[in-house]
Amino acid sequence: MRKVGIVMGSSSDLPIVEKAIVTLQEFEVPFEVHVFSAHRTPEAARMFAEDARANGFGCVIAAAGMAAHLAGAIAAQTTLPVIGLPCKGPNLDGMDALLSTVQMPSGIPVATVAINGAKNAAFLAMQILAVEDEALAKKLNQARVDGAANVLAADAELSSKYNS
């Protein structure tokens, strides 16, 4: 199976990114984690992106906050799917990162998830890999079945508590 690349603009993003890491671990999907900054280490980010396909990656999750250019900078150097994960920073409630990540020029897309949406970034990455991986597709389908069962159980519990 191809790997998911998880890159973040700073190690200070890790508390947010960790939910993506844990989700991929739960599904036993291989990944690599790196810190690359579009602004502080642009050359390292460029080299990673340029070689990502040859190095066995199937898609990349790129997390950054504030002037969040990492996902776009990675997308500029690879045709692998890039998932942008805007991280909430100290100001502007993460809207700065969301808009910096999502507003890409045509031809260089970044599939942007919600502010701090690390779990969905992992699910989207797995859905991309599952296009060519039937076993992973089955696991993802089972997770949806389990999720539905949880909602039905919650409904039954609240119904018995509040509804006459």
Ligand code: RP5
């Ligand atoms: C962004 O600036 C990083 O992704 C991080 O969210 C934010 C702050 O980085 P540090 O100053 O904590 O390294 O590039």
